[in-house]
Amino acid sequence: MNDGRSPEPVHSVRGYLFVYFALLAGTGLTVWASFIPFGSREINIGIALLIAGVKAFLVAGYFMHLISERKMICNVMGFTAFFFLSLMFLTLYAMHDFPPTTVTH
Amino acid sequence: MDIPYTVQPRPDTGVYNAKMGIWLFLASEVMLFGGLFSAYVLLRVGADAWPHGWLNIPLGTANTFVLITSSITTVLAWVSLKNNQFSRFKLFHAITLVCALCFLGIKSFEYRDKFMHYEITLANGKFADGHLIGKSRDFDLAKKTGSVTLHGYEVDQEVDLMDLHRPEARHIQREEITIPAVEIKKMGNYGPWHNTYTAIYFTLTGLHALHVIGGALVIGFLWGPGSRMWKTDPERFTNRVEVSGLFWHFVDLIWIFLFPVLYLL
Numbered sequence: 619m620n621d622g623r624s625p626e627p628v629h630s631v632r633g634y635l636f637v638y639f640a641l642l643a644g645t646g647l648t649v650w651a652s653f654i655p656f657g658s659r660e661i662n663i664g665i666a667l668l669i670a671g672v673k674a675f676l677v678a679g680y681f682m683h684l685i686s687e688r689k690m691i692c693n694v695m696g697f698t699a700f701f702f703l704s705l706m707f708l709t710l711y712a713m714h715d716f717p718p719t720t721v722t723h
Numbered sequence: 724m725d726i727p728y729t730v731q732p733r734p735d736t737g738v739y740n741a742k743m744g745i746w747l748f749l750a751s752e753v754m755l756f757g758g759l760f761s762a763y764v765l766l767r768v769g770a771d772a773w774p775h776g777w778l779n780i781p782l783g784t785a786n787t788f789v790l791i792t793s794s795i796t797t798v799l800a801w802v803s804l805k806n807n808q809f810s811r812f813k814l815f816h817a818i819t820l821v822c823a824l825c826f827l828g829i830k831s832f833e834y835r836d837k838f839m840h841y842e843i844t845l846a847n848g849k850f851a852d853g854h855l856i857g858k859s860r861d862f863d864l865a866k867k868t869g870s871v872t873l874h875g876y877e878v879d880q881e882v883d884l885m886d887l888h889r890p891e892a893r894h895i896q897r898e899e900i901t902i903p904a905v906e907i908k909k910m911g912n913y914g915p916w917h918n919t920y921t922a923i924y925f926t927l928t929g930l931h932a933l934h935v936i937g938g939a940l941v942i943g944f945l946w947g948p949g950s951r952m953w954k955t956d957p958e959r960f961t962n963r964v965e966v967s968g969l970f971w972h973f974v975d976l977i978w979i980f981l982f983p984v985l986y987l988l
Contacts, residue, residue: 631802638795645787645982649780652987666983673979681972683799688737691746698750705901709761709842713768 637680644673730958739798745966750974756977759927763984766919774920775988776887777831779911783986786829787978793822794975797968798940804961809953812964816946819971823939832934837913837921841873842884844909851877851900852884855912860964864904871910924985930982934974943965 647667656662678684684695727733728740734745734893767773802813836854843851851897862869878884878893911917915925945964952960 623919629800634795634798638791641791641794642788644770645784645791648983649987652983657980663988666988667980669919670980675977677794677972677976679977681970681975682792690736690743691738694746698753705754705757705761706764709764712765723740 633680637676637721640676641673644676729954730962734755739962741962741966742934742969745969749969751767752973756927756930759923760932760980760984764928766923769978772883772885774887774918776871778924780986780988782829782833783982786826787982788976789826790824791831791957791979793819793826794972796822797971798840799868799892801961801964801968803956804953809950813946813950816942816964819942820939820946823899823942826855827932827939828840830928834925837925840913840977841871841875841910842881842913842917843871843873843907845877845902846880846906847945849877849879850881850884851875851902853900855896856899861905864910865906867905867907869905871907872899874899927981927985931977934970934977938967938971938974942971 643707648666651669652662654662656665678695684692728738728742732738733740733743764780796815798817800812800819803809803811803815810813840856841851841853841855845851851873853873856872856874858871859869864872876897877900913921915922944962945967948962949963952963
């Protein structure tokens with residue numbers, strides 16, 4: 619019945635389980651790190667976002683197979699990442715670009 | 724009329740059309756949530772004080788575990804079809820659906836908690852904060868009649884309600900407080916209108932929950948009536964499961980950022 623299947627390699631279940639447990643551990647680590655005073659809230663935010671970034675890479679790379687995906691799709695997501703990061707950069711940049719009459723707290 | 728490239732890769736893109744379509748859709752979704760994350764950053768930086776500890780971390784953590792579990796069952800459902808194991812596919816997709824319902828159940832509980840949580844500005848300048856137990860039958864804030872009962876506490880300044888992670892806040896004793904309407908200056912729950920934090924919290928998590936509902940409906944269809952296609956066109960059905968799985972993983976990916984940003988930081 620399935621003779622006409624595409625010849626894509628079937629990914630190992632063991633590999634998926636490894637990613638799954640890494641994601642669970644990453645979640646636990648995020649919660650633990652949020653209660654540790656690293657000196658400033660900015661450092662805590664940076665650490666939490668770093669762990670979230672690694673978890674996002676695991677989901678996108680392995681569960682969504684982006685690391686083994688066709689070049690066309692990688693290009694599309696590469697452009698998306700560029701525009702997303704540009705948006706975040708502009709947001710952060712705007713925080714230092716108040717009009718002179720603005721009252722800051 | 725046959726729809727082309729539902730199974731075979733299109734020569735110019737190298738993938739079947741639905742896969743190209745879902746990736747383009749996900750690209751637009753990244754920018755949608757990116758805009759809202761950008762709004763979050765601006766609101767947070769511009770706020771005089773930003774709340775901490777307003778959300779239930781154990782529930783948020785549990786929901787993260789639930790979504791991660793649903794992600795692996797989705798991918799294992801697809802692997803099962805690739806290995807020609809239809810019954811295993813049904814099992815894994817059923818687990819995904821249960822996880823989706825579990826996530827929505829926990830989220831609904833959290834939303835209800837926020838709508839039952841009130842902040843009351845008292846006439847003496849103090850603030851009462853807590854969960855609503857009940858209102859007297861004649862309670863009318865405009866006419867200043869009756870009373871309202873909360874399970875909570877009073878503070879001198881509103882800013883004391885902001886950081887519930889600070890050491891002093893952990894020792895606050897909550898008790899039943901009955902407040903006559905004549906002593907109430909202003910009263911409101913922790914809905915989206917409460918402040919910019921609750922506004923962006925409900926916007927981000929509400930939009931995410933809509934995605935969970937949409938994804939669950941598609942997965943439910945593929946698990947139920949849609950699975951008949953396995954008998955007639957198994958490869959196309961497998962591709963449908965892959966495409967729905969890509970969307971589901973994206974929903975998980977967004978939550979990976981929402982959880983620390985809203986619950987922990």
